[in-house]
Amino acid sequence: MLSRLLIVLMMAGVCYKAQAQKSLPQNMVNVKGGTFVPLYGDENGPVEVQSFLLDAYPVTNAEYAAFLEKNPKWNKGEVKKIFADENYLRHWANGQNIGPDAGKISNSPVVNVSWFAAKAYCECQGKRLPTVAEWEYTALASETKANAANDDKFYQRSLDWYSQPNPKYLPPVQQGFRNYYGAYGMIGLVWEWTQDFNSALLIGESRSDASLDRQLFCGSGSSGAKDVKNYVAFMRYAFRSSLKANYTVGNLGFRCAQSKKNASIKPAKRPAI
Amino acid sequence: MKRSPIHNAVVMAALAIYSAGILSSCSTQTSKAETTALTDKAATPLELPIVKAELTDAPLVPAPITRKHAAKVVVQLEVTEVVKKMADGVDYTFWTFGGSVPGKFIRIRQHDEVEFHLMNHPDSKNPHNIDLHAVTGPGGGAASTFTAPGHETVFNFKALNPGLYVYHCATAPVGMHIANGMYGLIMVEPEEGLPAVDKEYYVMQGDFYTKGAFGAPGLQPFDMEKALDENPSYVVFNGSVGSLTGDNALTAKVGETVRLFVGNGGPNLISSFHVIGEIFDNVYAEGGSTANKNIQTTLVPAGGAAITEFKADVPGNYVLVDHSIFRAFNKGALGMLKVEGAEDKKLYSGQIVQKIYQPEGSTVQEMPMSKTPLAAVASSKDMRLELGKTLYAQNCQACHQAEGQGIKGAFPPLAKSDYLNADVNRAIGVVAHGLEGQIKVNGELYNSTMPKLKLSDEEIANVMTYVLNNWGNKGGEVTPAQVRSAQATASSH
Numbered sequence: 001m002l003s004r005l006l007i008v009l010m011m012a013g014v015c016y017k018a019q020a021q022k023s024l025p026q027n028m029v030n031v032k033g034g035t036f037v038p039l040y041g042d043e044n045g046p047v048e049v050q051s052f053l054l055d056a057y058p059v060t061n062a063e064y065a066a067f068l069e070k071n072p073k074w075n076k077g078e079v080k081k082i083f084a085d086e087n088y089l090r091h092w093a094n095g096q097n098i099g100p101d102a103g104k105i106s107n108s109p110v111v112n113v114s115w116f117a118a119k120a121y122c123e124c125q126g127k128r129l130p131t132v133a134e135w136e137y138t139a140l141a142s143e144t145k146a147n148a149a150n151d152d153k154f155y156q157r158s159l160d161w162y163s164q165p166n167p168k169y170l171p172p173v174q175q176g177f178r179n180y181y182g183a184y185g186m187i188g189l190v191w192e193w194t195q196d197f198n199s200a201l202l203i204g205e206s207r208s209d210a211s212l213d214r215q216l217f218c219g220s221g222s223s224g225a226k227d228v229k230n231y232v233a234f235m236r237y238a239f240r241s242s243l244k245a246n247y248t249v250g251n252l253g254f255r256c257a258q259s260k261k262n263a264s265i266k267p268a269k270r271p272a273i
Numbered sequence: 274m275k276r277s278p279i280h281n282a283v284v285m286a287a288l289a290i291y292s293a294g295i296l297s298s299c300s301t302q303t304s305k306a307e308t309t310a311l312t313d314k315a316a317t318p319l320e321l322p323i324v325k326a327e328l329t330d331a332p333l334v335p336a337p338i339t340r341k342h343a344a345k346v347v348v349q350l351e352v353t354e355v356v357k358k359m360a361d362g363v364d365y366t367f368w369t370f371g372g373s374v375p376g377k378f379i380r381i382r383q384h385d386e387v388e389f390h391l392m393n394h395p396d397s398k399n400p401h402n403i404d405l406h407a408v409t410g411p412g413g414g415a416a417s418t419f420t421a422p423g424h425e426t427v428f429n430f431k432a433l434n435p436g437l438y439v440y441h442c443a444t445a446p447v448g449m450h451i452a453n454g455m456y457g458l459i460m461v462e463p464e465e466g467l468p469a470v471d472k473e474y475y476v477m478q479g480d481f482y483t484k485g486a487f488g489a490p491g492l493q494p495f496d497m498e499k500a501l502d503e504n505p506s507y508v509v510f511n512g513s514v515g516s517l518t519g520d521n522a523l524t525a526k527v528g529e530t531v532r533l534f535v536g537n538g539g540p541n542l543i544s545s546f547h548v549i550g551e552i553f554d555n556v557y558a559e560g561g562s563t564a565n566k567n568i569q570t571t572l573v574p575a576g577g578a579a580i581t582e583f584k585a586d587v588p589g590n591y592v593l594v595d596h597s598i599f600r601a602f603n604k605g606a607l608g609m610l611k612v613e614g615a616e617d618k619k620l621y622s623g624q625i626v627q628k629i630y631q632p633e634g635s636t637v638q639e640m641p642m643s644k645t646p647l648a649a650v651a652s653s654k655d656m657r658l659e660l661g662k663t664l665y666a667q668n669c670q671a672c673h674q675a676e677g678q679g680i681k682g683a684f685p686p687l688a689k690s691d692y693l694n695a696d697v698n699r700a701i702g703v704v705a706h707g708l709e710g711q712i713k714v715n716g717e718l719y720n721s722t723m724p725k726l727k728l729s730d731e732e733i734a735n736v737m738t739y740v741l742n743n744w745g746n747k748g749g750e751v752t753p754a755q756v757r758s759a760q761a762t763a764s765s766h
Contacts, residue, residue, distance in 0.1 A: 087395065087423050156484070160494040163366050163453065165354035166396045231497055234446040235399060242400030242421040242444075249422045250395040 025125070028053045028258065029182035036137050036147070039233040049137040054130060055255035057173035057184050058109035058192060059121060061098050065106075067121050068096040074117055084114035087248045107172040109190045109253035115245040118193045122256035129195040130257035132240070136233070139187060141180035149230075158232040161188045166251045183255075187232075193254040197240040321345040321386060328377035331475040331511045332523055334534060335380040338462050343384040350377060351392045352401045352420070352442075352455075359507060360514035360605065362490040365483065367512065368401070368442070368453040374512030375477035375538060376440065376457025381407075383435040383464050388427065389414060395423035400444055405430075406576070407438035407459045415443040435463035437560030437578040439536050448540050452482055452500050454512060456538030458578060463562065470582060471529035476608060477536035478544045478573065478595060479512065480505035487604055503541040508600040510593060510608045517593065517608030525585045527614025532582045533593075539575025545596040546573050546581070548610065550589065555582040570596050585612040587621040629683065629721050651735055654750045660732075661739025668726055669736065677744040683721060685714035688744030697741065697751065698759035704733050705760050730756040 031054050035046035068075050075096055076089040090112045093099025098106060113121075115129075122128050130138070142148035148155075176185015186192075243249070326348040327335040350370050357373065359365040370376025381387060391403050400421045404413035408430045411417075417428035442455035458477060482500040483493035487507060499506065510517050517523060525531050537544045547570040555564040556571045560578035565571075573579050593608035594601035601607050616623070651657040672684040679686035687693055692714040693700050707725035711718060728736070730753040737751040 090395070090423075156494070156497075159497060162398060163449075163495050165356070165366065165398055231446045231449055235449075238445040239400055239421075242419050242424075247421055247424065249424075251398060251422065 025053070025127075025258065027056045029056050031134070031138050031181045031183070032146075034137070034146070036133075036140060038133060038136055039230060039237055047133050049133050051260050052130070052134055053258040053260065054134070054138055054181070054183055055127075055257070056182055057176075058189060058253045058255045059118075060107050060173055061092075061102070061110045062106040064110040064113070064121065065096055065098055067124060071120070071124065072096070074120060079117070081246070083116040083246055085246050085248055087112055087250075088114060088117070090248065090250065101169065104169045107174070108170040109173055109185075111170065111190055111250055111253045112248040113193075113252075113254065114248050115193050115197065115243070117248075118254035119195075122254075125256055127256035127258045129193055129254060132194045132196050134257060135186075135192065135194045136236070138179070138181060138183055139236075141183075141186070143177060143179060146180045155232065158187045162232055162235045170251075190251050190253040191236070191239050191249070193252065194240065197243055198245075323347060325349075326379055326381065326387075328371060328379060329475070330371065330373050330377060331375050331477060332517065334378050334460070334473045334475045337466060337469070337473075338380060338382045339466075340382070343382065343386065345388060346381050346385045347388045347390070348379055348381075349390045349392065350379075350403070351394060352397060353394045354397050354399070356492065358513050359481065359483070359493065359509075360488060363483075363485075363488065363514075364492040365481065366453065366492070366495075368397075368399070368450060368455050370403070370440070370442075370455060370457050374454035374456075374479065375475070375536065376455070378457065378475045378534070379440075379459040380462065381432055381459070382462045382466075383432055385432050385461075386429060387432060388429050389418070390425060390427050391418045391420050392425040393420040393422050397422040399450075401442050401450065401455065402426075402444050403440055404443040405438060405440040405459055407432055407434070407436070407440070407461050409433050412443060413440075419444065432461045435461045435562060437461075437534055437536070437557070437580050439538065439576050439578055441538060441576065448500060449495065449497070451538060451540040452480070452495065454479065454481075454538070456536070458534055458536040460534060467532075470532040472523075472525050473532045473534065474523050475534050475536075476510050476517065476593065477512075477538055478508065478510055478542075478546070478606065479538040480540065480542045481507040481509065483507065500540070505542065505604065508542060508595060508604040508606040510606060514605035514607075519609075522590075522609040522611045523593075524611050524613070527585055527588050527612060527617075530582060530584050531610070532580060534578070534580055535571075535573055536578040537573040537575055541575060542595075542597070542600070543575055544573040544606075545570050546579065547571075547594050547596040548581075548583070549592040549594060550587075551583050551585075551591050551610075553581040553583050556580070585610075585614075586617070588612050588614045588616055589621075627683070650731055654738065657735045657738045657750065658742060661735035661737070664728070664732055664736040665739050668728065669740075672723075677740065679714075681717065683719075685712065685717070685719045687740050687746070689715070689746065691715055693740070694747045697737070697749070698755075698762060700740075701733060701737060701751065701756050701759040702762070704728065704737065705756070730760075 031052055033049050033051035035048050037046050072078065076092050076094055078095070079088055091101065091105070119129055140147045140149055142151055142154040145151065170190065173185060173189065176189045178184050179186055243252075322344050324344045324346050326346050328348070328350070329335050351372070352368070352370060353372055354366060354368050355372060356364050356366050367374050389403075389405075391401070393401050400419060402412075402415045402418040402420060404415040406413055408414045410430060414428055414430065418426045420426045438459050438461065440457050440459050442450040444450050456477065456479065458475065482496045483489070483506040484496045485491070485493050485506070496506070507514065515521065535546050553568040553571065555566060556568040557563065557580035558565050558571060559574065560580060568581070571579050571581060589612055591610040591612060593610065595606040651660055669687075673679050673687050674684070677686060677688035685692065692712060703723060704726055705728070707723050709722040711720040713719075733756045734751045734753045737756075738749075740746060741751065742748050
């Protein structure tokens with residue numbers, strides 16, 4: 001417990017900017033709460049998501065560079081290995097310097113950042129990473145519908161993106177499609193870190209995952225059958241499950257969230273197993 | 274460390290939000306990663322020589338194993354997601370073990386200890402893992418190789434059983450990973466090795482599910498509904514239509530023994546693997562140890578394999594098919610083996626008789642009209658020639674041949690044809706009404722039947738003009754008006 005506390009202190013300690021946000025922050029959108037049925041979870045039936053604020057765009061390289069200026073401990077080459085693997089900011093030149101590709105990518109999502117780094121960034125904005133439930137709930141939305149789960153075209157578009165290898169240069173964040181809530185590029189830009197990314201307990205072995213799933217969903221087999229067709233959600237959960245908190249990946253970025261003032265902050269749940 | 278009250282507030286907030294569970298699991302995982310690296314070094318057995326596995330792309334296989342002892346074999350397999358050709362004009366995003374479909378062929382020996390490295394390229398969109406059916410252990414290795422993009426995992430296994438085994442990705446959703454091409458073969462040779470043969474090849478079938486139908490051009494996305502319905506747009510050998518035909522055909526010489534390592538990645542279909550014109554002398558069914566003799570067609574299950582062996586006795590082209598035959602002719606499951614060498618007429622004579630067979634009698638028969646689009650109308654002789662060329666290819670070329678040379682004894686020539694040039698109106702009548710009975714063309718007698726072709730006057734004019742202006746004929750232009758008057762004359766006979 002002491003070491004855990006120390007890690008938290010260290011991470012919080014490096015944050016330069018700690019001014020709590022008082023009014024609705026810029027470039028955030030209001031995601032009105034509701035319920036949805038996640039692909040994997042530790043409860044039967046729908047999960048409730050409280051209303052919350054979410055960044056309209058994933059964090060860009062330029063924004064991340066600005067964060068490093070004030071928090072040089074997270075510079076490329078200076079970050080502690082326990083907090084980010086050796087590919088941290090692999091696409092940057094060095095330190096706080098995006099390098100020769102800056103012209104092309106400064107407005108594109110920052111990638112090759114670890115969960116620790118993403119979390120530190122959000123905290124320095126007075127924010128936090130969204131939970132898996134919040135992220136999945138928001139990602140259900142198409143341009144026009146809050147829940148486009150049954151929209152075949154939207155589904156196929158998502159599936160197409162998940163099937164394509166990364167482009168050489170990621171597009172600017174504004175080029176992502178704007179969904180019902182006003183959030184851009186939830187699908188189609190980059191994978192995104194979430195606060196509790198590793199709570200689904202997938203081991204990546206698809207057939208075993210299925211039996212784990214049955215255990216988790218004991219007594220809810222009928223709803224499970226429909227979810228088995230949701231390949232895009234499978235892929236997101238599979239991706240998250242392949243990660244560890246110090247991993248950095250070339251198409252994995254993040255955006256920050258913020259609880260609403262009047263919402264009660266529930267402690268993160270422990271995974272069922 | 275100097276901290277302001279605000280800092281402290283943030284610390285407390287962080288503590289509240291990230292209560293115990295999350296951070297503890299993260300720190301546990303970090304130490305797990307370190308342990309893996311240590312085990313990796315410690316697990317190398319001291320007594321076994323270390324060999325780096327030679328990996329090959331289909332249709333090639335690594336050389337047979339000659340060593341008489343087990344080894345520590347290091348296999349390094351890289352996963353990449355690449356856009357490649359599925360068919361002419363059709364691209365697909367393949368997920369691959371080693372850059373192409375099927376994945377690299379791995380060849381080891383029974384009792385070898387394998388140190389398996391799975392590297393997932395940083396440009397990959399997805400995490401991947403590998404289940405080798407040659408592995409005895411959880412997930413066939415999948416449980417130990419779940420690898421995020423830009424990462425590498427390592428595990429060890431001992432090859433307990435000999436045989437030909439499929440490997441594939443097993444990451445959720447597993448069907449999609451396989452449908453995108455994530456499979457290959459690993460051969461575990463028995464201790465005594467396989468019998469020596471002259472040629473060895475690697476052929477692996479797979480079914481693909483694209484949004485567009487077979488042949489629909491462009492970069493085709495994966496179609497999940499078709500995959501669930503098990504209704505593929507493509508069924509191919511070695512990852513694309515034409516991967517084993519034309520210049521890519523397999524080759525052998527007469528007298529050589531050929532061994533095909535045949536796999537089937539699926540994800541859905543079972544293959545009825547057959548080589549047209551060959552009988553397999555030996556089939557190690559399902560990749561196992563018992564040879565079945567004298568087999569025409571062998572089943573290769575999805576996620577299974579077979580070793581087929583045969584001697585190439587007769588020269589010629591041998592077509593590899595999935596004998597669920599619509600897959601071969603309409604979905605791409607075709608390959609070819611070219612056997613070169615001396616003919617043995619006792620084994621296979623080639624054609625010795627070819628003649629006309631007319632069970633319905635020699636009356637004129639009507640060809641059904643194949644298409645009903647509005648025919649183009651020629652506005653000049655050049656255009657008439659152009660349109661006539663196409664009509665010739667569609668209606669006449671099968672018998673009268675590409676250069677109008679005909680086939681001696683069966684179909685009279687149109688090139689330098691005295692019969693044609695002597696009377697153009699008569700020739701128009703033949704095209705319009707068909708012809709039966711004996712005629713003499715360039716000194717040869719022909720006694721057969723030409724069917725009545727359902728061509729319009731315009732089309733007859735075009736094809737006649739084309740014929741008259743090619744292959745040494747007398748030239749000129751036939752107009753629809755001439756066709757009409759010639760027909761009137763012909764039918765009055």
